[in-house]
Amino acid sequence: MNNLYETFVYLADTPLLWLWLTLACYQVALWLQRLSGGAAWANPVAISTVILGISLLVSGVSYEQYFSGAQFIHFLLGPTIVALALPLTVHWRSVKRAILPLLLSLLAGSAISIVCAVGLAYLFGLDEVLIKSLAPKSATAPIAMGIADSIGGIASLAAVSAVITGVIGAVIATPLLNHLQFQDWRARGFAVGLNCHGIGTAHAYTIHPIAGVYATVGMALNGMLTAVLTPLIFLFLK
Amino acid sequence: MINALIVLFGFQLLGTLLERYFALPVPGPVIGMALLFGLFLVRRSLIAPMKPTTDVLIQYLPVLFIPAATGIITFSDLLSVDGLLLVLVLILSTLIGIVSTAWIFCKLARRWVPPNEEERSS
Numbered sequence: 001m002n003n004l005y006e007t008f009v010y011l012a013d014t015p016l017l018w019l020w021l022t023l024a025c026y027q028v029a030l031w032l033q034r035l036s037g038g039a040a041w042a043n044p045v046a047i048s049t050v051i052l053g054i055s056l057l058v059s060g061v062s063y064e065q066y067f068s069g070a071q072f073i074h075f076l077l078g079p080t081i082v083a084l085a086l087p088l089t090v091h092w093r094s095v096k097r098a099i100l101p102l103l104l105s106l107l108a109g110s111a112i113s114i115v116c117a118v119g120l121a122y123l124f125g126l127d128e129v130l131i132k133s134l135a136p137k138s139a140t141a142p143i144a145m146g147i148a149d150s151i152g153g154i155a156s157l158a159a160v161s162a163v164i165t166g167v168i169g170a171v172i173a174t175p176l177l178n179h180l181q182f183q184d185w186r187a188r189g190f191a192v193g194l195n196c197h198g199i200g201t202a203h204a205y206t207i208h209p210i211a212g213v214y215a216t217v218g219m220a221l222n223g224m225l226t227a228v229l230t231p232l233i234f235l236f237l238k
Numbered sequence: 239m240i241n242a243l244i245v246l247f248g249f250q251l252l253g254t255l256l257e258r259y260f261a262l263p264v265p266g267p268v269i270g271m272a273l274l275f276g277l278f279l280v281r282r283s284l285i286a287p288m289k290p291t292t293d294v295l296i297q298y299l300p301v302l303f304i305p306a307a308t309g310i311i312t313f314s315d316l317l318s319v320d321g322l323l324l325v326l327v328l329i330l331s332t333l334i335g336i337v338s339t340a341w342i343f344c345k346l347a348r349r350w351v352p353p354n355e356e357e358r359s360s
């Protein structure tokens with residue numbers, strides 16, 4: 001019989017353990033959310049990430065090793081993003097009707113999000129490289145990495161900033177917008193998708209289908225606009 | 239289900255191909271979504287057979303982000319002063335960003351396209 005540690009080392013090398021742990025953490029997180037009466041802080045993505053992160057840090061397993069198993073879940077992200085075309089088509093009449101306010105608030109929201117992040121980071125005395133890495137945080141991680149790289153930031157830091165932004169949005173958006181009494185699902189979804197990309201969009205879909213569709217539109221459009229605006233804003237600041 | 243997956247993976251493939259070939263700053267799946275949306279608009283009959291599959295995938299969208307989100311642990315300076323300030327900047331700017339975007343949209347929409355029954359929460 002092998003000892004327990006050796007067995008763990010063996011299991012840690014197979015994708016099965018990380019695949020299973022990711023799904024199990026999500027189920028536990030869903031259960032905690034139900035237990036809390038659907039509290040916003042008990043967001044399943046946030047809780048799963050914290051449980052997984054702590055487990056990995058404590059057991060000394062690298063992220064690369066974890067991802068070698070979890071990539072099978074990550075892989076389904078691609079076709080699911082493509083699948084968002086369906087609800088978008090179903091609700092296209094609504095989106096088309098609102099296209100003018102959407103485009104105008106896209107322009108304003110995208111600029112506000114970048115300028116606000118850069119301004120606050122500057123105010124807090126953060127390093128220039130750090131500022132350039134967090135500026136595109138509202139774009140989805142792969143886009144943010146490309147932007148940060150092109151303006152002199154660090155790509156991996158940009159990815160982390162984008163992920164943290166997404167999780168923050170999934171946690172605070174609903175209580176925040178409820179508190180301020182926003183009742184228009186279009187505005188609520190669009191604001192979350194624009195500012196918090198995919199993770200925000202996933203959250204919006206769990207709240208209301210219309211919010212999900214508008215979040216998809218916000219995510220897709222702001223991904224592109226952030227790639228254009230971020231370098232322009234830094235050019236202007238120089 | 240297999241047909242739906244062929245369409246979804248096919249459009250992801252096509253999107254990724256275009257992204258790589260033209261060095262576009264938009265991820266392949268997002269381009270794939272835009273193209274499939276275009277196809278749906280001209281061939282509405284494709285929507286119904288695909289809906290069972292896309293509904294299931296979208297229902298589990300949050301769980302699909304967990305492997306990428308766990309990448310936060312690679313940011314070892316998270317608990318340093320700069321790391322905490324970074325998180326504070328992200329919290330504040332996300333808060334301001336969400337509220338201002340929602341507010342501007344509502345102001346404009348109230349005048350031009352007020353929400354109908356379905357678009358409004360009660």
